[in-house]
Amino acid sequence: MIEFINVNKTYPNGVTALKDINLKIEQGEFVAIIGLSGAGKSTLIRCINRMHDINEGTLNVNGVDVSNLRGKQIRKFRRKIGMIFQSFNLVTRTSVINNVLVSSVPELPSWRKTLGLFPKDKKIAALEALDKVGILDKAYNRVDQLSGGQQQRVALARTLAQNPSIILADEPVASLDPVTAKVVMDDFKRINQEMEMSILINIHHVELALEYADRVIGIRQGEIVYDGKSEEVTQEVLDSIYGSVTEIPHMNNPEEANV
Structure with missing residues (x-):
């Protein structure tokens, strides 16, 4: 299980990437994280394996407070997180x-x-x-x-x-064509179902998130603005995530993927 409790992350340049994140992800979930570039998606998943350190709050992964890990402990911990x-x-x-x-x-x-x-x-x-x-x-x-x-x-x-017990994927299909992207996403889904492995994917393409993930987390300016089932995502929800952006990234418009 992954649990964020009042987590905040601010970079040395003063940019606040995560604001008071409270989130719990159970073992075996397939979660897609969506939002604009710079919203905090990559930071969120990279805090889980200590690629980034949090500034405030608590982050527990499989019962371990990751902020307390040091040296060899971090390396051993990362062995179970792909x-x-x-x-x-x-x-x-x-x-x-x-x-x-x-x-x-x-x-x-x-x-x-x-x-x-x-x-x-x-x-x-x-x-x-x-x-x-x-x-x-x-x-x-x-x-x-x-x-x-x-x-x-x-x-x-x-x-x-x-x-591993958890796989983190940071834009794993962003550089792939639509057909190939679906093949790779099929692999993720099959592994999630057959191995009951937790998978968290930071992904730009909304329709892939809705098609493959059981749960969608929408982030805007470092805050979670949606957390729920993929089938319950509405246009109103997407507006809350993407704001005034008129063209939400889709697979049939790959040039929009890095908005």
């Missing part, structure tokens, strides 16, 4: 399986890290993760031979190989 980025964050000049195996590096002794020698069980886990996202046949291809959608699925497989 993070997926828009830019994939892959090493493109090596193989797909090597990129997935990177997830096991923190657990290996120094000599294995130095030589790049991975135990058999880690290799099996990497192959199983690739199978779950439908690209097992690409395991020994170089990453730079894959399409953008396939690369994002490699990133998802790398995260699954960590065996």
Whole structure:
């Protein structure tokens, strides 16, 4: 479970990204976070794994107060939280399986890290993760031979190989075409349902949020202005999230996605 209690986040430049956030996310939920760029969406999910520190309030993840973690505790804590980025964050000049195996590096002794020698069980886990996202046949291809959608699925497989309880995704389909974006979102949904894994996605495309997420959180200027079921999102709700913006980002207008 993830719980924000009166959480505030202000950056050193004085910008307040989160204002008095109170939020509880149960294990196994699929949550989409929507809002304009700069509204605080990325900050919200990056506070969960301590990529950003909060200034005030309490943030508990699976019973752990993340603000109290230090050094090795943070690294161990992050092992159970997968993070997926828009830019994939892959090493493109090596193989797909090597990129997935990177997830096991923190657990290996120094000599294995130095030589790049991975135990058999880690290799099996990497192959199983690739199978779950439908690209097992690409395991020994170089990453730079894959399409953008396939690369994002490699990133998802790398995260699954960590065996996390939570996946955080920061605009995972923003750089993909509409058809490929839906394929990747299908993977997220299937993993959420089959593995009962909590998934939080920061996403610009409203119709994808409504189609795939069970719950939608709308953020405007650092504040939660909507938190409810995706099927209950109305035009009035969208107006409260996006304000006076006349064109809300949609998949058929990808140029609007970075409003």
